[in-house]
Amino acid sequence: MRRTVSRRAAVVRTVAAAASVASLTLLLGACGADKGAESPAKGAGASAGASAKGEEPAAKTLTAAELEKAALAQGDVTTHQVVNGTKADEVPPGAVKTDKPECKPLLDAASAVPVGKPAAKVLRKAVQKPEKMKVDPTASAEDKAKAGLDALSQPVTADVLASYDGKGAQEGYAAYAKAAEACAGGFGGEQAGEKLAFTKVVPDAVTGGDEAQGWTIAMKADGTEVLTKLAVVRKGNTLATFYTISLGGTVKEQPASLIAAQVKKLG
Template identity: 70%
Template sequence: MRRTDLRRTAVAAVAAASLTLLVGACAADKPAAHAPAAGAPAKPEEAAAKALSAAELEKAALAEGDLSTHMVKNGTKADEVPDGAVKTDKAECKPLGDAMAAIPMGKPAAHVLRKAVEKPAKMKVDPNASAEEKAKAGIAAMTQPVTADRLASYEGKGAQEAFAALSKAGQACGGGFTGDQAGEKVKITKVLADTVTGGDEAQGWTLTMDGDGTEVVMKLAAVREGSTLATFYTISLGGTVKAQPAGVIDAQVKKLG
């Protein structure tokens, strides 16, 4: 994503308007689980699940009022990035690139998008404040973290396969990659695995991007709950996202459960 897109994303989110997500990324996977000890019972295989309908996903998705810490808005057509729009220099990195662009993994039966904007500590500006103070408050508001919450529901084992694809891409692309969207290139310079909990499977990543010499730190998380995969991509015009949006993730997974 180019710097103008980063600025447009944060400003639009704070204004509760369109959020454009046009960035790809790659990450390191967390260590694989140890094999069960000899004689230990194997973990029962999950039964194939039935996908949620579009109406059921809409009901399960976050809504304004669900979080006291965030404003929540529905995604719009302008927020949707078509499949294939994000390219990566390494083909194996494409699943994570798509996740960062909020493109649904694979072939979901239904999907929805929400935008959660963290509320500034002070939502209102003192009417008697100076012009400088009001300007500072406005800038502070625009640097609030913005999270794209994509829900996608799948038939059969589609959700497990989508989550596995993200993990596999993380293993292959931990050293970074170059992405391209409509001719605009982005370079991920560092990726670290994060601890994310919830649902049946969960994983997170911290990604550092070179934004024309400015370090931009972003967060990505994926949580599978049954037949639904939720991905959370968080960015800030301030350049640094300090933590995974745990409150957003927890609230969303709770509604899915």
């Protein structure tokens, strides 16, 4: 079991770190999911997007400061606890490898690494709040530990915003689609020396922004299939990627409320 959790954490070490930080916050605050959670706007852009309708107006390339302002902050979405990424979360160059070069955009996304050469980037880490989480101050140490483990099993998402010059965002968006199609049957990878095996990539329905697409990505961990989620949304010259994993097992659905809140903040 320990080895399985280790491999899941290796898929996106930044997200795994977020799980412990944000879940501890949930545990100490005895938080539950708030009512009235955001939902995706009806009629939001699908994968066909605005680009299918013709040439888009010139879009602004956001600076690092503008991306920071546009990125989610704690309180922007009621269904998730949000924390900022740090320098320590960045994956070193060369730490992410794959046996199929055409699949690298997918493994990069799973490692919170933006595709191509962005002009600027920011990272947010978000853990989904449990629907109910009550911690009795008089509970036993065992019960408190169990509550903490339950919180750690909540889906955790790496939300990466990256801005591009020229057609970089459109090209990056297309690179994810190309990689998903080419690697539908699976691929192997390595992150910081940890061997990874992805078995399939299946399209998901995702909406938002000018273009949006998503996938379920299955990986094998000690003989057990684990399902993770990847969503990519383009808004003008900015790409937002959302990679979701659960240290407790399979992720059942895309973080729709988180995606909707982030796209809304991008304007």
